[in-house]
Amino acid sequence: MGRWLVLGGTLFLSKAVAATAVARGHEVVCAARGASGGTPAGAKLVAVDRNEPGALDPLRDERFDAVVDVARMSYGWARSAVEALAANTPHWTFVSSISVYADPSAIGGGPDDELLAPRTDETTDMEAYGAIKVASENAVRDAAGDRALIVRAGLLCGQDDVSDRFGYWPNRFSRGGRAVVPDAPGQPAQIVDVLDVADWIVRSGEEHVVGTFDASGPRSTLGAVLEEIAEAVGAPGLERVPVAPDALVTAEVQPWSGPRSLPLWLPDSHAGMTARDTSAAAAAGLRCRPVADTARAALEHERALGLGRRERRAGLTPEDEAGLLG
Ligand SMILES: NC(=O)c1ccc[n+]([C@@H]2O[C@H](COP(=O)([O-])OP(=O)(O)OC[C@H]3O[C@@H](n4cnc5c(N)ncnc54)[C@H](OP(=O)(O)O)[C@@H]3O)[C@@H](O)[C@H]2O)c1
Incomplete structure (x- = not known):
């Protein structure tokens, strides 16, 4: 069994990676502040703040078989991690995003599609997210090209999701009654x-899978995904009330995420983000469970947070929804 370093490990995907690696018998070190939570049982936390210069210096003399970095939006973090640790590491996974592509409307594209121009500045402006991921990927390839797995993740859903996006639907459907849905059943959804991405990352490290992949589930439609969620966790008597996209726009309902939004709904200008060709990742071992299983895991997480909680990062409030139905 190997020795793994997860840069992160206290939240969502990186925590799932650490837990999966522990479950598969590896020794796992997580490097994070510990501010977002604890590491999974069996993993060791080394406290680092990546905003501090030389943050990873305490790990320089250690030897790891695999490193997983989830640096979300910092070229500086991604570059300084490979500079400090990549030379001695046989397998390096960097978690990127399908937001790297220049044309988010392109349907059915793959990893060779044109990318955004890279950005290396430090900013919290989410407009820069994809461009900073491009620069971060380049830094990883420069330092560890033949040992690097670049995982361009699609919409991550399920257990411990901090974004409140996918979970809005299982939550809403489980409460029954009349639920507003976008009248866009044919819109791409993916x-x-x-847990499937975490499992694939760990197996890829074990099997030395390298290269750049779009990592998401099979292509589907918004109508089919909402149907699967409703069948899995919908309350008896749930009625899905389609509202035309034009009416949603007029009512200032946001697509995709954020307050007063309908998650997973996308304008045509961004429909390609949930219509990637992920066959290469599937061929390289990414196995995806049915949407129904993810819906049940997301509902469990939503229940733990409180189904009726007022503070959500995404979705409609009951008042928003009543206004639309009225
Ligand atoms: N969510 C999606 O649908 C989606 C889609 C595509 C791609 N992605 C990518 O997937 C990855 C998700 O990673 P994730 O789920 O683990 O969440 P994340 O929010 O990207 O990463 C969180 C980890 O970073 C650590 N961290 C934050 N600030 C730190 C600091 N100053 N110093 C050291 N560590 C710090 C956190 O630990 P502490 O706070 O405890 O320090 C935590 O363990 C990201 O790369 C994201 O861009 C996500």
């Missing part, structure tokens, strides 16, 4: 369970 999700992936966080």
Whole structure:
């Protein structure tokens, strides 16, 4: 069994990676502040703050068989990690995003599609997210090209999701009654369970899978995904009430995420983000569970947070929804 370093490990995907690696018998070190939570049982936390210069210096003399970095939006973090640790590491996974592509409307594209121009500045402006991921990927390839797995993740869903996006639907459907849904059943939709990506990352490290992949589930439609969620966790008597996209726009309902939004709904300008060709990742071992299983895991997480909680990062409030139905 190997020795793994997870840069992160206290939240969502990186925590799932650490837990999976422990379950598969590896020795796992997580490097994070510990501010977002604890590491999974069996993993060791080394406290580091990646905003501090030389943050990873305490790990420089250690030897790891595989490193997984989830640096979300910092070229500086991604570059300084490979500079400090990649030379001695046989397998390096960097978690990127399908937001790297120049044309988010392109349907059915793959990893060779044109990318955004890289950005290396430090900013919290989410407009820069994809461009910073491009620069971060380049830094990883420069330092560890033949040992690097670049995982361009699609919409991660399920257990411990911090974004409140996918979970809105199992939550809403489980409460029954009349639920507003976008009248866009044919819109592309594509999700992936966080545990499936974590499992693939760990197996890829073990089997030395390298290269750049779009990592998401099979292509589907919004209508089919909402149907699967409703069948899995919908309350008896749930009525899905389609509202035309134009009416949603007029009512200032946001697509995709954020307050007063309908998650998974996308304008045509971004429909390609949930219509990637993920066959290469599937051929390289990414196995995706049914949407129904992800819906049940997401509902369990939503229940733990409180189904009726007022503070959500995404979705409609009951008042928003009543206004639309009225
Ligand atoms: N969510 C999606 O649908 C989606 C889609 C595509 C791609 N992605 C990518 O998938 C990855 C998700 O990673 P994730 O789920 O683990 O969540 P994340 O929010 O990207 O990463 C969180 C980890 O980073 C650590 N961290 C934050 N600030 C830190 C600091 N100053 N110093 C050291 N560690 C720090 C956190 O630990 P502490 O706070 O405890 O320090 C935590 O363990 C990201 O790369 C994201 O861009 C996500």
